[in-house]
Each structure stands twice: as C-alpha cells, then as structure tokens.
Amino acid sequence: MSSETNTKSRGVSEPTDHPLLVSTEEQDYTDLAELAASLCQTSIAAISLLDQGQLYFKAMKGLTPQQLSRENPFSEQVIETGISVLIPDASLDSRFANHPWVLGPPHIRLYAGVPLRTKGGEVVGTLCVMDSIPKSITNAQIKGLQTLAQQVLNLLELRAKTRELEEKYTILQDNNHLLWGTVSRSSHDLDQLNSELETLLYRASHDIARPLSSLEGLSRLARMESLPDDQRRLWEGVAHTTKEMRNLTNKFQQISEALSEAPEISFPVSKIEELLIVAVSRVRDRFPEANFSWEVIDAESSPLSVSPQLMVIILTNLVENVWVFRKTNQKEPPWIRLEILPTDHAVTFSFHDQGIGMSPQVVDRAFEMFYRGSEASKGNGLGLYVVGRVVNALSGVYFITSEEKKGTTFTFSLAI
Template sequence: MTTLPLDHNTESARLAALYEADLLDTESEPEFDEIVEIASEICGVTISTITLVDAERQWFKARKGLTESETGLDVSFCALAIRQLETFVVEDSRTDIRLQSLEPLREHPDVRFYAGVPLRLEDGHAVGTLCIAAPEPRQLSEREARALTILARHVVGLIELRRTRRKMNELLIDLKEFATTQERITQLATRLLSVIAHDVRGPLSSVIEVLDVAPDEDLVELRDTIQRHAIVAKSLLDDILSWARTMIQGGPIASDIHVETLVASVVSVSASDAAAKNTTITVHREIEHLHADPNILRFVLHTFITNAVKFTESGTIDVYIKHDEAGRVTVIVRDTGTGMSDRTRERLFDWQRRGGEYGTRRERGSGVALLLVKDFLDLIGGTITVDSKQGIGTTMTVTLGDV
C-alpha cells in the first residue's frame, strides 16, 4: 500500500479542488444514488457511500445503510483512504495494525470491514471516496475490487462534469460582464466624439478666427493669445486620445503617479487664463505619490480647473488632493466664481439635457467634458459631488474609487 505524504499546501490544493466541484451540502441526485446502490449489490454489503472529505468532516453525497449525512474525521476511514494511490482495504478494524493508534476507527460500532477507492480528479487531488463497509470482518474479492474501481471512475467523471459546468457558468458571467463593459465603452466613445466636436473645436476655432481677422503686423502681439488657445486644445486632445487608448486596451490602467508633477502640468495649461482674470490657483497637496490611472486623474483635474477658471473673475481656485477617511484618493476643486443655479446643477450629468454656460468673459463651452468625467468615475467605481451657490462659488469633489 502506497500512502501519500500530507502537508499544508497539498491539503489546501485538495480542498480547493473539492470546493470547485461545488457538491458539498447539495441535494441527493439519482446519478450518484444509483452508484452506491450498484456498489452495495455487487459487493453484497449493507453500507455504501460516496464520501467527500472536507477540512473537518466527511459528508456523504450518496449513502446506503447510513442515516447521518456527515460525521467527524475522527471516525473516518475515508480520510485515510484519500491518501492512498490504490483501493484502501481494512478486512478487520479490530486487528489491523495500521489502526492501532486510531481507537475511534478500531472500535467503530458499525464498521469492521471497509474498502474505499479514492476519487482522484484529473489534477491529481483526491476529494473523497467511493466506499463499502460491513459490521463484520471479510475480504474484498478481485471482482469486487475491479467493480468498485470502475464505479469510482464514473463518480470522478460526474464530479469533473460539475467542475466543468461551474467553470462554464463563471465564463458566461464573465462574458456577460465583458459585453456590458464593452457596451459602456462604446457609449463613452460616442460621447467622446462630442467632446472632440465641441471642447476641442472651440479653442481651435478661436485660433482660426484670430488668424483670419488679424493683420500680419498684429500677429506678433497676438502670439500669446494664439499660443494659449492652441495649448488648451492640444492638452484636451492629448487627454482624449490617452483615454481612447486606455479604453481600447481594456479599461483603466493604474500606475505610480508623482502627484506634484502631474498637477503642475495640468495647472500650467490654465495658468495664463487665470492670470488674465486676476485669479490665483493654489494647490494643496497632501499626497506625494499615489497609484491610479494618470489619464483619468489628469482629465478630471483638467476639466475641473478649466471650468473653475472659466467662471471665476478676480477670485481664487483651490485644488486639494488627499485621502478621505476611508483612505480613498479625493480630488477637490473649490472656486469663488459665479456659482450655478439649481437648474444648471440638476442637468450637469444628464446627457439628454446637456448644454454649456457662458463664462465670465463669454467663453463658450458644451459641458460635455464634465459629463465624460462622470462616465469615467462610473467605470472605476468613483463618485462625484457638486456644491454650488450663485454668487459664492462652486466645489467639485471626486473620489477616484478602484483605479
């Protein structure tokens, strides 16, 4: 008889295979019940079971001649049988020297004869046994041993079928989730076209208008204005293209971010516009590094800060990046601008009612970028809240969620 060594890693893997079969504590099923009936009849015994050996118990998927559905491992012959490479036979538990130190088995009131075939799955783990037992000593004939082995193979086939069925169900769930995600990405991509059509075309149109109406000798003086509009357009377009690449590659991808560098690059885009409006932008950074999707963080900051500049004249804009009480990355942009009405706030995140508002200097916008921010956050499990009062200002707060 060859006994396999037992260690923690092997047992953990064995239990994982057992749980993957998803058979423990299930209802009785004819295909399993019929096998124990056949085993009992062929071998001429009153007790036959299909036993699954759990961490601290043995549970009978099918049983004949027993009333209880499970027992502890201290009275489990099957817990010994699963460590064997071949059929484990005890002709007389009272005299078997292998049971000398196992008094509960040796003195078992209902079992003196036992024969169990390990139910070894394709990955090599034995999750239980097909066994027979009798209250009196006896031997197992070659014919009976061969029949038990054949029946045990059939049980293994049924268990493997369950494992395959479970994996298929999990795969179907994953495919449905993937299809749902792809549908959401398609919707976002459609909305992305709106951003390109409005938020990017707007600054570029401003550049074109300046070039069309300005005499050549005035272009030198207008260079800063032209450059500012071009930078805004390029920055927004870069963000959009980065987002598009991320979506094509399968969704948000987190990486280590140096917060100061990223925030500085975003603020620099709006710095000249803010200065022209006598508005200061102050960054309050409580985090040096964080692990997140840089494209999403950059897009959120860009949208919030440019909106704050658009609606703030001779005021202040404060940018906070910190962890909230739950340890989530939180971005807050607070301005002392014009604020917004209840009506405007209610339609901020409604694609059907979207529409831009004029800034303090009649700057035009579509409001689409803010809608896209909301869609980003929904995709990664983040949140966004808006607190705004007309004549006082607006506070935008975002938690980035799982990025």
C-alpha cells in the first residue's frame, strides 16, 4: 500500500456541502478517468465525489454506475483513512472478499485509489482504478494518480468559479437594469436642472443689465459735471463697480449660451481669424487701452461644424487673459499665435501667448469657477471656467501647458 500523510479523514456518514461538488457530468472528467486507466493499464477507472455522506460516481471508464451497487467500500476506505489505498487482490482481503463487487460482476480484484483533497485538507472524493485481474501498480503510477487527482480538483474548482461568475454576472445584469433606470431618471432630472440654470442665468444677466445701464449712464453724466474731488472719486468708483458688474453679467450670459443648444453652423477654419478679430474688439470694449499683435497659422482650409458665437466666446476669454496676464514691463503689445491643425475628424486649436505664465499649482485649478490664480487678476475668476464649459458644450477636449515668465498655451480640439 502506498500512503500519504493522513491530515484529515472523513467517514461516509459525515455530510458535506462543499461548493465544488455542485457540478454536472462533463466529458473533461471522463477524459481524466480514461487517462488514469491508461496510466495504470486497467480496464476500469472512476471519479467518485462525496455529497451529504454518500458517494456518487462523477465519471467512469469501463463500467456504468448502473452496473454497480451504491455501496463503494473501496473508496470509502480512502475517504475514511485520507490516504492512498492499494489492494492487489480484493478476493484475498478479508475486508472486501465477500463484497458483491468481488463475488460477482465486475469481479474486482485490483483496486488503487487516491483521495481528492482540497487545499484546506478536506477530502471530497476519490480517483481510482480497478481491474478483474489481480496485479499491483508501481509507486510511479500511484504518484501519477495523485497528479491526476489534483487535476480533477482543479477542474472542479474551475467549474465552481465559473458558476460563481455566472451568478455574479446575472446579479450584475439585474443591477445594471436597475441602475440604468436610475441613471435615466437622474439624467432627466439633470437636464431639467440645466434648463432651469440656463433660464436663471439668462434672466438674471438681463435683469441686472437694465439697472447697470442706468448706473452707467448716471455715472457718465455725473463725471461730466464740475464736482468736488471726493464726489468725483465716488462716481468713478461707481463707474468701476458697474463696469465689473457688466463683465460679470457678460460671463453669466456666456455660460447660459454654453448650456443652451446653439445651432450648428458650418464655416471654414480659414475664417477663424475673423472670429479672433471680433474677440479682440470685445476685449477692447472692456479695456480700451488694450492692443495686440497676432498671427494665425492655418495648415489648410477645413469645414468645421460649430457655432461661431460659441467660438467667439472661447477666443474672447482667451484674449482677455492675454491682456490681463501680460508682461507689463514690455513696450510691445502682447503677442498671440493661433495654430490650427485640421485632421480627418477634428480640428485642434493651440492658442499661445508670451505672458507671465502659470505655476503648476495654478494650472491644476485654472478651470475652477471663481478661481483667480494671480494678484494680477482683477476679474471675477470666470474666464477659463467659461472656456471649459463652452468646449464641453461643443463635445471637445482641452488642456493647458504653461511656464512661468515664458507664457501659456491653451489647446482644444473640436470634432468636424
């Protein structure tokens, strides 16, 4: 008898609900049984599993389960001892000589079985070979059976994992259906909130614009009068405040336009300089002293399906940043280079300046609402936030690269 360490034994009366045992008969197990019979040169091989205290045949070679009685004292011996069992001639072994398998068909003489032991030490079945001719098998063949037994366990574990994944996949599908319903409702709610926000921004910007116009008119009239210095300074402060409020309402209007579904108008990229000129003009409305030089590098003409109105918003805010964050010690006007690279599916715009640049910390937060990254900024911190919202509204992508004291490049791509 070839033996191995008896780490844990189980009697046939002890039930088990091991998950590996929940498996249907498959050809893979039959193939392993046939391989065991071939290895040991026997006519019969079987894989038995223990379930609820009873052994049943998982796969057989040379016989069918119907040809054998339910009692399997040979494999029960393997499970009880937890070690390999070798019986060269069962008719000469008092434990088995009177068993129906020995006295009648299939007239078992040779039996060699090894336990199916899990990594946790639990014996869940056996792999055995049998023959009607008395003989022995070698230690090498016993080791071969033990190797095949491990393959049986691997196959059982693989099937168990597959079933577990299938069950989890089913649960995941059910959860996805529930989640999709939730997302659909949330998406509807989000669309409604965006619509309400758009309406709020539109109405607020226009409602504020009317009293601002009145204040601007009054401040202009007051400054035309001959006033004491303290009153003149007061009205100049009012003019400055109304100007900043006007800029804020303009930003709100731009955000409102970004949230709305602007009509798509196709125009050639070669006309982008016309939009840049409009943007420069708008910046000069706010900063009359502003002056710029620029060049537009256009690789080739390509149609771009996008709202020119939204493109002007992007360019206006970028040009405004060029002026606000210029190098004030230079006599030359701030310089802008707009490079355009059309491809088959998109157009990429790179907007370069030679201003004071940004630190990495500022770049990381540049698109946050109301964030002002420099003492030089006298605005409301909405410029780049608006740019990001507009590019998002156009289903584009964007990023910034910058180096302090050397300048900044804002790059964005829009689909054609």
